[in-house]
Amino acid sequence: MADTVAIGNHLIGLYKNWSPEDFNQPDLHLGELYGFDLFIRQKLQTVEDGFSSRITYVTSLYAESRSTGIKYMQNGGAPNIDNPKHAARYFLDAINRVVGMAERYEKELDGINRQIPEVRELSQRPFDQEYELxxxxxxxxxxxxxxxxxxxxxxxxxxxxxxxxxxxxxxxxxxxxxxxx
Known part of the structure; x- marks a missing residue:
């Protein structure tokens, strides 16, 4: 069993100090977990500070699904740098959100698919009060x-x-x- 504090400290160190060797490829593959590829990315981003803005490098962590290619992150890609145990759970928490999101969107899609025939029938039905209007x-x-x-x-x-x-x-x-x- 791996030490969660050591894993968390390693992720925090990567998050704070890592920069890509080639800025044309800003992602680094860290490994895999439950069929998801784990990455760290650093990219240029404009940050607003009150009335001014500045361009800075922003680092984020994310898990990517191999089957869909969708990238999942939590807290904007930032792990909890104050608590190494929570930082070690960053990727687990991001992947756990995927299951709930997938179930919610499947239910929503099923509801929409059930409504399509009803709406189609309603739109093709003639207007009964046309003569009165x-x-x-x-x-x-x-x-x-x-x-x-x-x-x-x-x-x-x-x-x-x-x-x-x-x-x-x-x-x-x-x-x-x-x-x-």
Whole structure:
């Protein structure tokens, strides 16, 4: 059985001090655990400090699934550097999260797949109240037209004719949009 404190101290040392020999390949393969490849990576990243920003190298640890290629990390890729025992469990905790995430997403996907036929059927069903809606639109248009005519009655001759021409233009343009006769 390996000493967890020694493993944790080794991971903390790598996290704090490791830098790649070739910055074109910023990942280092550390080993494998339960079918996952374990890596450490160092890359350039912009860090915001209040009103200024600076570019610095950021180191992170992650486990990569061989079957899916998905990379899993915890705490942004940073192990607990204050406690070597917790640092030794970093990769175990990241992999344990995978199982719960996979189950949750499978359930969510099953629910979505069950809803697809229902939504497809609903979208292809005809609208039952289409005739009623068309008649209500026609009633509304007629009411609008009559109320506009009534508002013209008390005006002088020039404003009445100008408003009437405007209302006729309005009726023509809106009848084209609303498909009325």
């Amino acid at each position: 068309a008649s209500l639109k026609k009633i509304w248009r007629n009411w609008k037209w009559r109320s506009a005519k009534r508002s013209l009655k008390g005006k002088n001759r020039h404003s009445r004719s100008r408003n009437f021409r405007y209302m006729q233009k309005w009726k023509k343009s809106n009848c084209k949009l609303l498909n009325c006769q």
